[in-house]
Amino acid sequence: MAESVRTSLATLKDVAGIMGSFVCLPDGRLVSREIPAVFDDGVLEEAGSRFVRFREAFAVGDDDLEVGVIRFRDHRIYMKVVGTGMLLILAEGDVNMPALRMAANLVGRRIAPAVALAEAEPPPARGAPASAPPVRSRPAEAPPGMRRFRGRAV
Amino acid sequence: MSAHAKGTGSIDDEDVTAPGVQPGRAGALGFRARLAGIGLWDLVQMECLARSRVVVLVTGEGGIGYLYFDNGQVVHAVTAEQIGEPAALEILGWTNGSFQPCDRPWPEVATIATSHEALILQVAKRRDESSNLVAFPARSAPADESLEEIEMFEIEEEGVPKMRTPNERELPSAPPAARVESSGGDFSVMLRLGAHGEILSNSGGSEELAETAAYVRRLTELAGELLGIDGFSAFECTFKESRCFVFVESNGDTVLLRPRSETNVQALRERLGLL
Numbered sequence: 001m002a003e004s005v006r007t008s009l010a011t012l013k014d015v016a017g018i019m020g021s022f023v024c025l026p027d028g029r030l031v032s033r034e035i036p037a038v039f040d041d042g043v044l045e046e047a048g049s050r051f052v053r054f055r056e057a058f059a060v061g062d063d064d065l066e067v068g069v070i071r072f073r074d075h076r077i078y079m080k081v082v083g084t085g086m087l088l089i090l091a092e093g094d095v096n097m098p099a100l101r102m103a104a105n106l107v108g109r110r111i112a113p114a115v116a117l118a119e120a121e122p123p124p125a126r127g128a129p130a131s132a133p134p135v136r137s138r139p140a141e142a143p144p145g146m147r148r149f150r151g152r153a154v
Numbered sequence: 155m156s157a158h159a160k161g162t163g164s165i166d167d168e169d170v171t172a173p174g175v176q177p178g179r180a181g182a183l184g185f186r187a188r189l190a191g192i193g194l195w196d197l198v199q200m201e202c203l204a205r206s207r208v209v210v211l212v213t214g215e216g217g218i219g220y221l222y223f224d225n226g227q228v229v230h231a232v233t234a235e236q237i238g239e240p241a242a243l244e245i246l247g248w249t250n251g252s253f254q255p256c257d258r259p260w261p262e263v264a265t266i267a268t269s270h271e272a273l274i275l276q277v278a279k280r281r282d283e284s285s286n287l288v289a290f291p292a293r294s295a296p297a298d299e300s301l302e303e304i305e306m307f308e309i310e311e312e313g314v315p316k317m318r319t320p321n322e323r324e325l326p327s328a329p330p331a332a333r334v335e336s337s338g339g340d341f342s343v344m345l346r347l348g349a350h351g352e353i354l355s356n357s358g359g360s361e362e363l364a365e366t367a368a369y370v371r372r373l374t375e376l377a378g379e380l381l382g383i384d385g386f387s388a389f390e391c392t393f394k395e396s397r398c399f400v401f402v403e404s405n406g407d408t409v410l411l412r413p414r415s416e417t418n419v420q421a422l423r424e425r426l427g428l429l
Contacts (some may be wrong), residue, residue, distance in 0.1 A: 043380050050377040057366045058391060059375070067392040071427045072378050073385025097429060098203040152334065
């Protein structure tokens with residue numbers, strides 16, 4: 001299942017400027033990834049769990065997030081809610097946004113059933129990779145939504 | 155701006171064109187649609203995204219004009235008095251009208267090399283430069299310095315009573331030059347938070363929304379840090395029934411804007427690098 005999602009995610013790279021993407025569940029679990037190995041699974045889960053909380057924070061005020069575009073100096077992150085999960089796309093700052101939106105819509109539709117199935121499954125044992133093997137293993141004491149980062153409380 | 159999608163059948167509206175121009179007719183297969191309340195820029199982007207080769211008749215407050223689309227770009231434009239890029243800029247500056255495909259002879263060479271995004275950007279800048287300077291959400295400042303705090307956004311101040319919180323500072327009234335004459339604003343919520351999350355000014359927002367803005371800004375910065383990308387500056391969220399923008403100013407303040415559904419947010423997106 002993760003492989004089929006990964007295949008769909010790979011199609012996003014048809015849009016110039018898209019560096020990679022990943023899909024995470026409300027509990028922070030990584031469903032699949034198609035992003036350079038420099039981002040290990042642990043990092044993606046931790047980042048993903050923050051985007052999940054981002055969504056939840058707005059939901060408190062009855063704002064039901066569908067899409068988000070975050071602008072950084074040289075990059076963008078595109079968030080698209082897919083069922084209960086979230087598709088996250090990392091792109092360069094000058095990516096063609098209309099093309100990215102369309103590609104994300106198509107991929108979102110395609111992966112929605114797999115995301116729903118993934119959420120229905122019990123969480124895998126700690127340390128099990130979602131797809132590609134991680135570059136470095138995630139510390140056992142750092143679950144998704146970790147409380148410390150680089151020695152700082154976050 | 156109303157739009158007629160490409161499709162079968164004849165164009166209902168009379169094609170009032172310049173002398174020598176063939177009335178438009180779209181004979182290709184496809185859907186036919188009537189859309190209201192759509193921005194011209196959105197329609198242009200849709201045509202470019204579809205990489206259509208089509209001529210579109212735009213009827214606006216400035217008269218009529220033609221935009222020639224090919225391979226994802228606007229390659230030619232004509233109005234009553236202009237041709238090429240000046241004509242495209244003139245047309246893109248119109249805010250009300252209709253947009254429908256038509257048959258027109260194609261020019262032998264393209265007269266526009268500028269991308270459609272750059273054209274829209276130019277028009278957005280022109281609009282900004284010609285628009286009234288409007289203040290909100292003005293940061294607390296002495297009255298004589300407040301002019302420097304005018305936000306250059308095309309924002310209209312809303313007449314909604316302010317929410318006050320215990321830690322909210324007393325704000326000076328907006329400078330006269332920054333006041334908006336119209337009673338309706340483009341934004342239903344305008345909220346400014348200080349670097350430490352304190353509410354500096356607020357119009358239409360709740361304390362809970364202020365807390366949300368402060369929290370999601372922090373989450374976004376942390377997620378960016380994890381992914382090795384820095385320089386968070388802004389985000390746009392599209393919700394089921396609304397949208398909001400949050401951006402960081404050079405002084406560290408966080409500003410949240412919730413546009414009304416009918417507000418054209420293209421210029422704001424452009425300024426925030428979200429287009």
